Amino acid sequence: DTGVSQDPRHKITKRGQNVTFRCDPISEHNRLYWYRQTLGQGPEFLTYFQNEAQLEKSRLLSDRFSAERPKGSFSTLEIQRTEQGDSAMYLCASIASGNTIYFGEGSWLTVV
Amino acid sequence: AQKVTQAQTEISVVEKEDVTLDCVYETRDTTYYLFWYKQPPSGELVFLIRRNSFDEQNEISGRYSWNFQKSTSSFNFTITASQVVDSAVYFCALSEAHNQGGKLIFGQGTELSVKP
Numbered sequence: 001d002t003g004v005s006q007d008p009r010h011k012i013t014k015r016g017q018n019v020t021f022r023c024d025p026i027s028e029h030n031r032l033y034w035y036r037q038t039l040g041q042g043p044e045f046l047t048y049f050q051n052e053a054q055l056e057k058s059r060l061l062s063d064r065f066s067a068e069r070p071k072g073s074f075s076t077l078e079i080q081r082t083e084q085g086d087s088a089m090y091l092c093a094s095i096a097s098g099n100t101i102y103f104g105e106g107s108w109l110t111v112v
Numbered sequence: 113a114q115k116v117t118q119a120q121t122e123i124s125v126v127e128k129e130d131v132t133l134d135c136v137y138e139t140r141d142t143t144y145y146l147f148w149y150k151q152p153p154s155g156e157l158v159f160l161i162r163r164n165s166f167d168e169q170n171e172i173s174g175r176y177s178w179n180f181q182k183s184t185s186s187f188n189f190t191i192t193a194s195q196v197v198d199s200a201v202y203f204c205a206l207s208e209a210h211n212q213g214g215k216l217i218f219g220q221g222t223e224l225s226v227k228p
């Protein structure tokens with residue numbers, strides 16, 4: 001257990017529905033990252049926050065995706081109008097400046 | 113552009129064999145970090161090592177050892193006397209210094225299967 005927790009761990013949803021994932025980082029970590037991992041691939045960067053500010057978004061993050069980190073603590077990643085191509089594991093990670101990044105256990109999404 | 117290549121998709125060995133996982137990277141930065149992570153079937157990414165680009169000293173931790181060669185842009189990982197519990201997918205990753213170790217570029221991973 002790295003101290004980064006994600007919820008839910010598994011989600012099955014119908015195409016077109018909205019889903020939201022939550023990440024609670026390690027408490028003293030000011031930076032929080034979201035990654036996506038599809039089957040047989042390495043994780044790919046989606047976005048990151050420094051405290052409550054979203055500082056970078058990948059081109060992978062279409063306009064159906066939105067991430068927030070109110071008050072610089074936990075973060076949510078919402079996917080609207082899910083598509084089958086969104087099926088993946090969504091990983092959250094946190095880091096204190098200059099240190100090692102730690103990943104959560106991931107949230108598996110299956111869109112049927 | 114940054115890129116990490118793990119040419120070995122799958123490796124299968126018998127317990128107690130030594131195994132080396134290859135990693136080749138590309139970056140234009142002179143300062144960067146290299147990582148290895150282990151991902152067991154549960155899905156969690158387990159941190160194994162972080163190496164600064166200025167530190168080419170090889171490292172050994174128990175049965176694990178890492179060989180960093182800047183001249184060939186490689187950061188290979190060796191498991192000595194492999195065990196069944198080492199079975200997992202292993203990822204090599206790169207982070208450029210300005211990203212302060214947070215934004216990682218991952219390779220595609222090598223799935224290691226250690227058979228009893």
